[in-house]
Amino acid sequence: MKVAVLGAGAMGSLFGGLLAEAGNPVTLIDIWKEHVDTINTKGLKIEETKGVKIVKDVKATTDPSQVDPVELLIVFVKSTVTEVALESVKSIVGDNTTIITLQNGLGNIEKIEKVVGKGRVIPGVTSHGSTLLGPGHIRHAGQGDTYLGEIDGRITKRLNRIAEVFNRAGIKCRVETDILSLIWSKLIINVGINALTAITGLKNGDIVKYPEAEEILEQAVEEAVRVAQSRGIKLQYDDPVAHTKEVCRLTAQNRSSMLQDVLNRRKTEIEMINGIVVREGEKAAIPTPVNRVLTNLVVTMQKTYDLRQKAE
Ligand code: NAD
Numbered sequence: 001m002k003v004a005v006l007g008a009g010a011m012g013s014l015f016g017g018l019l020a021e022a023g024n025p026v027t028l029i030d031i032w033k034e035h036v037d038t039i040n041t042k043g044l045k046i047e048e049t050k051g052v053k054i055v056k057d058v059k060a061t062t063d064p065s066q067v068d069p070v071e072l073l074i075v076f077v078k079s080t081v082t083e084v085a086l087e088s089v090k091s092i093v094g095d096n097t098t099i100i101t102l103q104n105g106l107g108n109i110e111k112i113e114k115v116v117g118k119g120r121v122i123p124g125v126t127s128h129g130s131t132l133l134g135p136g137h138i139r140h141a142g143q144g145d146t147y148l149g150e151i152d153g154r155i156t157k158r159l160n161r162i163a164e165v166f167n168r169a170g171i172k173c174r175v176e177t178d179i180l181s182l183i184w185s186k187l188i189i190n191v192g193i194n195a196l197t198a199i200t201g202l203k204n205g206d207i208v209k210y211p212e213a214e215e216i217l218e219q220a221v222e223e224a225v226r227v228a229q230s231r232g233i234k235l236q237y238d239d240p241v242a243h244t245k246e247v248c249r250l251t252a253q254n255r256s257s258m259l260q261d262v263l264n265r266r267k268t269e270i271e272m273i274n275g276i277v278v279r280e281g282e283k284a285a286i287p288t289p290v291n292r293v294l295t296n297l298v299v300t301m302q303k304t305y306d307l308r309q310k311a312e
Contacts, residue, residue: 001165004029004070004092006085007077008039008060010130011102013138015074015171017044020058022169027067028060029089036060038136047139069094072162075101075112079272082108086115093120098158100148102126104257105272106187106280109151122159123179124148125186128171145172149179184228185236190273192221192244194258195294198268199301201259205252208245217244219290224277230284258298265305270298 001024005016008028020026028044030036039060046053061067069092077085082103093099099121101108112121127144148163150156159175166173176182196207196216207213218241225240237243261268274291281288 001072001162002068002070003027003072003074004067004089005074005076006089007075007081008032008035009076009078010132010138011126011128012074012076013039013044013132014046014128014130014140015076015102017046017055017058017138018169018171019165020044021053021055022165023057024165024169026058027070028058029062029064029067030060031062032135033062035135036062042136045137047133047137049140064089064092067092070097072165073097073099075099075103075108077103078267079103079105079108079111079269080267082111083115086112090115098122098162100124100162102146104186104190105269106183106276107272122148122150122162123183124176125179125182143172145174147174147176147179147182149176149182151179153177153179178234181234181236184233187273187276188221188224188228188235188240189244189247190256191224191277191291192217192241193248194256194268195270195274195298196220197256198258198262198270199294199297201263203252203259204248204254204256208248214245216290216294217241217248220274220277220294223281223286223288223291226286227277227281227284227288230286231280262298262301265302265309267302268298270295270302274298 003019003024003026005012005028008016008030016026016028043054043056044058093116099112102124109121109123124147126146129142131139131141133139150159155175163173163175193204221241221244258268275295277291278288278295
């Protein structure tokens with residue numbers, strides 16, 4: 001299957017590298033020239049727990065006009081730039097192109113559809129974890145399942161075909177009839193963990209050691225659950241607060257992606273995580289004061305990186 005990956009960072013390189021290794025023609029598209037050049041000259045270096053491998057059969061480019069239309073476009077830019085990135089690759093979206101998004105947060109489906117129209121997007125979630133170590137170099141930090149599903153819940157030929165291509169590449173993939181349930185279930189865990197770790201600077205396991213932080217986690221999750229329920233979303237677990245705390249304990253040593261973004265003075269995905277809970281809550285007249293405070297704090301932090309740099 002002819003594949004392009006939009007955003008070849010930690011996750012895009014991982015998925016693109018594995019699909020290329022399995023024999024699919026893959027082009028990675030990224031704006032980071034040094035990364036692209038390193039992949040083209042030296043290959044993509046993937047550190048796994050069982051060793052390091054170099055994937056040579058993967059192409060990379062900063063220029064989407066060099067790429068012919070593909071059968072599958074996988075979007076792995078941060079959700080802060082989904083729309084602008086999609087605009088830049090419109091020429092590779094043909095009549096038979098399916099677009100997959102496995103990005104975190106809500107709103108990516110709508111942003112992609114705004115650029116390319118409805119009917120093309122298959123959303124999903126993945127439990128794989130990956131870290132970008134440098135140009136052309138990633139660490140595959142954690143294995144996990146990937147779920148894909150048509151927005152209307154149908155099990156289509158294209159869905160099965162993409163899942164088969166993923167499975168053959170060693171990306172364990174299941175097809176789902178209620179993908180929004182999985183997306184919201186993952187969102188709610190991120191709602192409880194990401195902003196709180198980004199603001200406090202704590203690792204995932206630490207926020208459940210302090211009752212004051214734990215209380216914020218509980219309230220943020222409860223608000224998000226009420227918003228999900230108002231939209232008729234059925235979650236994957238019975239007790240979302242207990243489940244989120246369990247995830248904190250299971251990933252105790254992890255620094256959340258939002259904490260990493262704040263530490264590296266990058267724009268975070270806050271608007272698509274806690275921020276979207278606030279916006280969806282407003283539409284349904286459900287109060288979300290804790291998520292609003294978390295969102296406003298993270299937004300303030302990311303707007304003032306420079307101010308704090310000057311004060312040091
Ligand atoms: P990342 O920052 O490592 O990679 C994003 C890449 O997009 C970068 O290489 C950047 O240069 C590139 N980019 C930015 N603007 C672009 C543009 N206009 N056109 C093309 N490329 C552009 O991010 P990541 O960790 O790979 O995360 C990607 C998405 O996957 C996020 O939504 C994240 O929440 C989600 N996710 C990440 C993980 C993980 O373990 N890293 C796990 C699950 C889901």
